Amino acid sequence: MVDPPPLTALIGKDTASIGELLAARVARTPDSPFIRCAGRCWTYAEAWDAARRFAGFLQAHGLAGQRITAFLPKSPEALFSWFGASLSGGVWVALNRAHRGAVLKDLLDRARARLLVTDRDGWQIIGPLLPPEMTQVLFTDEVPDDLAPSVRALHWASVLNAAPAEPVACAPGSVATLLYTSGTTGRSKGVLLPHTMYVRGAGWLVDSYGFRVGDVFHDWMPLSHIGGQLHVTMTAIVAGACLAQVPAFSRRSFWDEVRGNGATAFFGFSSILALLLEAPAGPDDRNHALRVGLIGSMPAEVLTAFERRFGVRLLDTYGMTECEPLTLPVPGTPPGSCGWPSPDFKVAVLDQEDRPLPAGAAGRICMRPRRPFVMMLGYEADPEATVEAWRNLWFHTADRGRFDAEGFLHFIDRMKYAIRRGGENISTSEVERVFLSHPELAACAAVGVPDTVMGEEVKLIAVPRPGSDVHPVDLHAYALTHMAAFMVPRYIELTGALPYTDVGKLKREELTGTGGRVWDARAATGPK
């Protein structure tokens, strides 16, 4: 068995709880900056003190070892509530701050926590949804004065004034967080994640990306996302790096924030890169300290364009809430590949009957852990979904991919986004890649739209570059000479921008209409 060298050098063993990891880091670099946010700064020692006080606060209120729900913006307080819950042996549940109404209430109810941590703004949203058993609410800023008498309001001062608790020993295989999947289609699943996945996963990322003391993460990722929790926060702790927190990703202020914070690293997705590439090139494009981007899957074209323009090395990693990171960049990883399987996982590409496919063939990406507790323990209150995902004792991702002859994994697309047209499986990402090479397009998305004859037809939604007057007819003609006939989109829609989730992932479901301003090749050219 292989262990991540930076991690074992830090903790002196092959795994640890989040609390043990933090303690080891604090012992090593107590005075290094850990969190910077809105002009304030916490060293590792100061954050450790805050986390221990949070654990002490939980003890004092009979909440040690329990579930703690956070509905917070990106903030140091959010991190202290997580670390404090962990130090007390409890489970942290971060709710996506973008949620509202029935969806938010469902996630809140399912968290089954007695304590909610939020702020005044958050309370306006979540307050009306509080389940009756959640009787205590901790506010990180001011306590509102319109609270119902059944709610016990607690002020952040009671955290700051609490006696720091001694960390509780906690098995590396025990539950660290309940984390909801994004649920872009269907109900979010509650994923039970063990300490070991965070600690070893971060160890491998530090090993592969070379993060170190002195690195500063441009930290825009929500803490309700595995990227914010593991790829950024835990990775920074293993490396001894600093988190420069910003409220959210902003294409407009990204570079100013990066320069202002002296950021050397960032986490992102392909769509984030595409958004940043849409801005006109300028003389400041390389005026920054960004050294490396930790990217979850990107096409070779986007990688090359971004690296060339901004001078930032981009390295691909692949995974999902249930298991991160599944692959790691290694020297020689070709553009468009997400690297080799992490030593903690056996990764395979399987066919519909769970039989392994040879190199080059596309199928479902599946995996088995090589060691215990490096992946989810299961979907909470949904053992049926867990068993389904674990068929034949493989974890079945939702993604299609292929291995090349050198053993590099190539992510193709989500299984459910593959377009099935007249018996052909069409990869949305392959269609998009062709159109991204068209000089007049800034971004695009391919989706399947229902069709009574073909099952599905291909639709392209394209964002022309500023000043372009490209017409769907031009794009259709381009497609006819650049891709197989069965892949050529029948429908083409031009738009000013594509719709994204709060972490910059494309909302494909919103793009499947064919009415109104959508150009139809059949109507334009007549049936063949």
Place this chain on the structure above:
Amino acid sequence: MVDPPPLTALIGKDTASIGELLAARVARTPDSPFIRCAGRCWTYAEAWDAARRFAGFLQAHGLAGQRITAFLPKSPEALFSWFGASLSGGVWVALNRAHRGAVLKDLLDRARARLLVTDRDGWQIIGPLLPPEMTQVLFTDEVPDDLAPSVRALHWASVLNAAPAEPVACAPGSVATLLYTSGTTGRSKGVLLPHTMYVRGAGWLVDSYGFRVGDVFHDWMPLSHIGGQLHVTMTAIVAGACLAQVPAFSRRSFWDEVRGNGATAFFGFSSILALLLEAPAGPDDRNHALRVGLIGSMPAEVLTAFERRFGVRLLDTYGMTECEPLTLPVPGTPPGSCGWPSPDFKVAVLDQEDRPLPAGAAGRICMRPRRPFVMMLGYEADPEATVEAWRNLWFHTADRGRFDAEGFLHFIDRMKYAIRRGGENISTSEVERVFLSHPELAACAAVGVPDTVMGEEVKLIAVPRPGSDVHPVDLHAYALTHMAAFMVPRYIELTGALPYTDVGKLKREELTGTGGRVWDARAATGPK
């Protein structure tokens, strides 16, 4: 990937449905005897015809592809109902004929079948338990005349007179049977088993044991047990062998039946061998054609004694309802080992945190399938139990074992039967093995009994050889010189016979009393 040679030679591919397997066998040896029972005989062609008529009967009654419950004695009709259900694409549920009352009703309800196949005797037991949705009952003998009007009684003649159906294509990964675990402790689990497990599992057994056309199985195993279904029936089909059915195992008539049927092979457990060894040796001990015993785990002492006395080669295989066979005998397997892992499985011995243990160390036997659908699909209506058994994507058996340096697996005992005495884990099988070497004991069992001070104390239940007047004091003294002090039983009970299940497995739960005739070393010698 490796495939079982006799199977692929027969079916021309690496797996098949049960129906396809049977068809391939019938095409090869249509006129070989397949089933002998109570003076009647069916060739493979005749059994194929009967199975196709059963499938035709199901079609005619709107039951094709459905679940069929059988509550039958060992019989050709039971087999035809299984094969017929399979040929129609349905699922066969065999209920243990030994069950009664509430347990039987529970299993019957959970089977969720609309058709019950039974006989007059069975109807007396199961008739009063019929759930309302089970409206059709097929009788293999006479139809009782006291049926409620809500029950539609069908006679076996309607099977014999049905037009033979064409077999329905059926994916090798689809459900073939619902099979209940023995449930000696707690409620039986309903195990959903795919066709592939039966077909490939039997292929490996034929490959390892060398079964062939002309072999005759002494077939006493209930068809409600995986041994009866897979190790005997399916194995016979792959080999082209004959099943000589007898109603049940009988220590008294075993050898007469074996001689009468010209049996060359049998399936059994260690306890069966021990029962046969209890009989006094005689001149007829080697007057039979038995060539090989297919044994599910046996101590070296029993193996050696049986082989030496009866001249039958015994080969060990290990598995459980959820996955069979996990190990296979290979040349050089040492006595007391159950062989090497089947090529279809990766087998590991893991510690409590699912970390692999080195050769020599005892831990839980766990496995992962190397190919799809060679094990259960899950526990029906119990996904929680499935997820628990599949933690870290290993299937966790209930058994303790160890690998030796040559890679042979040694079964030690059931995890739950290990006795935990004052911090020491005591293997019941190791205690039993020592006492089995005592010249005056015919059989014995070690169990843990609750103790307020030690957690558990060791109790031995021993069956003296006929004519022996051995006293517990003698056995205690023997133990003191033959085993570690912490293993020496405090309680010893002498008895005439041990309690066994219908397939000859020891009922340990019935042996844990310490009152009445039980000798207590503490009372006899005073506290130390």
